[in-house]
Amino acid sequence: MTTVAIWSISSDGGERSYRAIAGDKQSVGKTAGQALDALTAQLGETESGLLIIQSFRPDALFSAAQQERLSELMNLWRAARNQGQILSSEQQAELDALVNAELNAATVRTAALIQQAGQ
Numbered sequence: 001m002t003t004v005a006i007w008s009i010s011s012d013g014g015e016r017s018y019r020a021i022a023g024d025k026q027s028v029g030k031t032a033g034q035a036l037d038a039l040t041a042q043l044g045e046t047e048s049g050l051l052i053i054q055s056f057r058p059d060a061l062f063s064a065a066q067q068e069r070l071s072e073l074m075n076l077w078r079a080a081r082n083q084g085q086i087l088s089s090e091q092q093a094e095l096d097a098l099v100n101a102e103l104n105a106a107t108v109r110t111a112a113l114i115q116q117a118g119q
Contacts, residue, residue, distance in 0.1 A: 004039065005103055006032050009074055019074070061105035070098040 004022045011017070020027050020035035027038035058064035073087070073095040080087050087095065 003103075004036065005099075005106065006035055007070075007102065008032075010071055012075065059105075059109075061108055062102050066098060066101065070095070070102065073098065 004020060006018055006020045009017055009019050009028075017028050017030055018032045018035040020029070020032075020039040022039055022043060025039060025042045027035050027042065029035035029038055058067055073091060076091060077087055077095060086092070
């Protein structure tokens, strides 16, 4: 099963867009739907998945400080990528940890929603 994560990102100019990632594939769109559609076009027909969309609001599972730092690191990552460079190992480790933390938070949120729906 392919896991898809979508989250909001802000450019240096303050414009908001959305990034969708599944494994080594990713896309960006002006809306979460556009990002998902672009990513879906890259996935093979046999790949199915679970869609996880961040609430875009801080909560007990992923704080405002974590969201802000994730956004900062994603901006650094994009700038480095655009220049053919990579993040420092410390920055990449921090970015990976934050992405995993948000994915885990989204998993917990989803499980809670499924449990609520079953009641």
